[in-house]
Each structure stands twice: as structure tokens, then as C-alpha cells.
Amino acid sequence: MKNKNILVITPTYNEAENIEHFVSLVLERNVSLLIVDDNSPDGTGDIVKKLENQYDSLFSIHRIEKLGLGSAYKEAFRWAINNKFQFVVEMDADFSHRLIDLDKLIVNAEKGDLILGSRYTPGGGSIGWDRKRKLLSYSANLVTRLVIGTQIRDITSGFRIYTSSSLNNIDFESVSSDGYAFQIEMFYLYCVANKKVIEIPILFEERRLGKSKMNKKIISEAIQLLIKLLGKRISIK
Numbered sequence: 092m093k094n095k096n097i098l099v100i101t102p103t104y105n106e107a108e109n110i111e112h113f114v115s116l117v118l119e120r121n122v123s124l125l126i127v128d129d130n131s132p133d134g135t136g137d138i139v140k141k142l143e144n145q146y147d148s149l150f151s152i153h154r155i156e157k158l159g160l161g162s163a164y165k166e167a168f169r170w171a172i173n174n175k176f177q178f179v180v181e182m183d184a185d186f187s188h189r190l191i192d193l194d195k196l197i198v199n200a201e202k203g204d205l206i207l208g209s210r211y212t213p214g215g216g217s218i219g220w221d222r223k224r225k226l227l228s229y230s231a232n233l234v235t236r237l238v239i240g241t242q243i244r245d246i247t248s249g250f251r252i253y254t255s256s257s258l259n260n261i262d263f264e265s266v267s268s269d270g271y272a273f274q275i276e277m278f279y280l281y282c283v284a285n286k287k288v289i290e291i292p293i294l295f296e297e298r299r300l301g302k303s304k305m306n307k308k309i310i311s312e313a314i315q316l317l318i319k320l321l322g323k324r325i326s327i328k
């Protein structure tokens with residue numbers, strides 16, 4: 092596999108403190124990088140525009156307002172498919188997703204249709220989270236696993252690789268959620284379509300700079316999605 096066939100997609104909202112360093116470290120891997128910025132008030136978008144003059148393999152989409160993670164990913168999937176990339180990596184700009192784990196995911200990219208960076212398989216974990224945050228994430232994944240009826244353990248992971256061919260085969264345009272629910276819904280579509288999903292252990296590190304966008308709305312959206320999926324499962328039985 093050639094790294095030039097890989098597109099890393101990174102949505103950004105107020106990542107001015109992280110973005111320049113992030114871009115340089117990702118592009119050292121000889122992959123391409125697409126940033127989808129939602130008119131960040133801290134000027135992230137302007138920094139990205141400047142960096143684009145320095146790097147041939149950096150691309151960006153600038154949207155007029157904060158439209159959410161889910162729609163940013165969908166926009167990036169379309170772009171990746173139109174530009175004929177073979178692999179699409181979802182990765183955050185806040186260094187929660189480690190560069191050495193990116194290398195690890197890339198090495199395994201051809202082993203399935205969806206490669207999940209997993210905190211909950213042996214060797215995986217999270218660093219810097221308090222007990223409450225750890226418990227929330229672990230229990231959300233446990234409930235999701237039971238509702239969907241899968242062995243996969245880190246379904247909310249936002250660090251993952253899709254093959255473009257599999258993205259082309261599933262109706263990702265139908266996914267309407269944001270945040271963690273977006274990751275769950277995408278995974279669910281892969282399950283329904285019998286796509287091969289594998290997990291690779293990663294260490295998730297709490298961001299050092301900038302602010303988390305995690306909020307109650309994101310959690311309640313995920314709960315509503317799980318209720319919907321549970322309803323679907325019961326009606327199939």
C-alpha cells in the first residue's frame with residue numbers, strides 16, 4: 092500500500108493552538124490531509140489557508156458556520172471519493188489521537204473495510220481522563236455493543252480508517268447524527284452491510300491545548316440513537 096492513497100480527514104473548530112504542529116506531523120507520513128473548518132472564531136481556518144501554500148498535500152474546506160462533526164465527515168467522505176483516495180482516516184486535531192497510532196492503523200489498513208482505533212481491546216486505553224469520563228465512555232460502549240449485538244468494543248472511536256470502496260457501498264449520506272452518535276451510526280451501517288470491521292489497540296490522550304466540545308447534547312443524541320437501534324432490533328426479532 093502506498094501512503095499517497097491515504098487521506099486523513101480532520102474536522103476543526105477552534106484548534107488554532109494545535110493545528111500547525113498537527114499538520115506538519117501528519118504530512119511527515121506522506122499521506123494527504125483534508126481539514127474541514129467551520130469558521131472557527133479563533134482563526135484556525137486562516138492558519139490552514141496559509142499552510143496550504145507550504146504543503147502540496149494539504150487541502151481544506153471552509154464552511155460558513157459550525158455545522159457539526161457528522162456533516163463535516165460526510166463532506167470529507169464525498170471529497171475523498173471524488174478525488175480517488177483508497178483509504179480515509181478520521182483523526183482529531185487535538186493530539187488525542189497519537190501519531191504513532193496513526194502509523195499502526197495505516198499498517199493494518201488493508202485488513203478490513205473499517206479499522207477502528209480501539210481503547211477497549213488489550214493494549215488499548217486512555218490517558219489523562221478522570222474516572223467519571225472513563226466510566227461514561229466505557230459504559231456507553233458497553234451499552235452500544237449490547238444494543239447492536241456485536242463483539243466490537245470501541246464503537247464510539249473517532250480514530251478509524253475506512254476503505255473508500257466500502258464507503259461507496261454504504262449509504263453514509265443517510266447518517267444524520269453528530270458526535271459519538273455519528274461514529275455509532277456509521278459502525279451500524281457497516282454491520283448491516285456485513286462489512287469486515289477490526290479493532291487495533293490505541294492509547295487515547297486527553298487534549299493538552301484548546302477546549303473539548305463534548306456536551307450534554309452529544310450524550311443525549313447518542314442515547315436517542317441507541318433507543319432507535321434497539322427498537323429496530325426488537326422489530327426484526
Ligand SMILES: Nc1nc2c(ncn2[C@@H]2O[C@H](COP(=O)(O)OP(=O)(O)OP(=O)(O)O)[C@@H](O)[C@H]2O)c(=O)[nH]1
Nearest residue numbers: 102103104127128129159160163183184303304305
Ligand atoms: N468542523 C468541525 N469540527 C469540529 C466540530 N466539533 C468538534 N470539531 C473537531 O472535531 C475533533 C474532535 O472534537 P473534540 O472537541 O476533541 O471532541 P471530542 O474529541 O469528542 O471530545 P474530547 O474527547 O473531550 O476531546 C476536533 O478536531 C475538533 O476541533 C464542529 O462542529 N465542526
Ligand SMILES: [Mg+2]
Nearest residue numbers: 183185187298
Ligand atoms: Mg478530542
